[in-house]
Amino acid sequence: xxxVWSNMEERTKITPxxxxxxxxxxxxxxxxxxxxxxxxxxVIAYALVGFVLYKFNNLDDWxxxxxxxxxxxxxxxxxxxxxxxxxxxxxxxxVKSNCKNVLEQIYTAKNNLKKAEKISFIASPFLFLASIxxxxxxxxxxxxxxxxxQLPIVFLIGVAFLGAIVFNIWAFKKRDKxxxxxxxxxxxxx
Numbered sequence: 001x002x003x004v005w006s007n008m009e010e011r012t013k014i015t016p017x018x019x020x021x022x023x024x025x026x027x028x029x030x031x032x033x034x035x036x037x038x039x040x041x042x043v044i045a046y047a048l049v050g051f052v053l054y055k056f057n058n059l060d061d062w063x064x065x066x067x068x069x070x071x072x073x074x075x076x077x078x079x080x081x082x083x084x085x086x087x088x089x090x091x092x093x094x095v096k097s098n099c100k101n102v103l104e105q106i107y108t109a110k111n112n113l114k115k116a117e118k119i120s121f122i123a124s125p126f127l128f129l130a131s132i133x134x135x136x137x138x139x140x141x142x143x144x145x146x147x148x149x150q151l152p153i154v155f156l157i158g159v160a161f162l163g164a165i166v167f168n169i170w171a172f173k174k175r176d177k178x179x180x181x182x183x184x185x186x187x188x189x190x
Contacts, residue, residue, distance in 0.1 A: 030182045034086040034113075034175070042079040048131075049075045055138050064137055067130035074127060078120060085112045103183070110179050117172055128164055132157060 049072050059065045089109035092102055136144040 026185060028090070030178060030185065031086070031090040033178050035083070035090055037171075038079065038083040038086050042083055045075040045079045051138075052134060058138060058141070059134065061143065064133065064143070067133050071127060071130050071134060074123060078116065082113060082116045085109050085116065089113075106179075106182065113175070117175070121168055121172070124164060124168060125161070128161055 052068055052072055056065075056068055059068050086109070089106060092105045092109075133144050136142065136147070140147075
């Protein structure tokens with residue numbers, strides 16, 4: 001990594017980042033993968049926010065309202081933040097910038113997305129439980145804490161919870177793979 005960085009230091013003084021048209025198209029294609037996933041997540045999150053806000057009056061206890069508020073705030077802020085970070089990465093000016101600046105901007109975007117991933121990974125168990133509590137109230141008009149929940153239902157909730165964690169881990173690994181692919185493309189072409 002030190003060799004790559006020192007090589008980039010030398011290139012900042014000599015020429016701007018040199019990339020062919022086909023490599024630029026490939027870069028745009030690879031960064032579109034991030035944007036598409038974030039847009040889909042944004043649409044799903046905002047649909048859930050709309051549903052929760054539409055049914056918010058059904059949340060009659062303070063802890064149900066608290067769960068609803070936390071869920072709505074998180075689902076309003078986090079998708080916009082991650083979409084903005086992927087937008088910044090997509091709009092890096094590769095043609096006019098030098099190699100060091102391009103990689104610094106990509107690393108900054110990657111680190112910001114990693115922070116968002118860590119926050120979402122930590123928050124996901126709480127948000128999952130909050131959404132279970134809220135959706136149970138919306139669909140059955142009963143408080144989950146006063147229901148007599150049977151073991152198969154608890155088992156299904158546990159399986160869904162584990163599935164959500166596995167999905168998060170898979171998405172994080174896929175994003176890391178895409179970042180490595182983008183980084184490799186830029187290092188190979190310069």
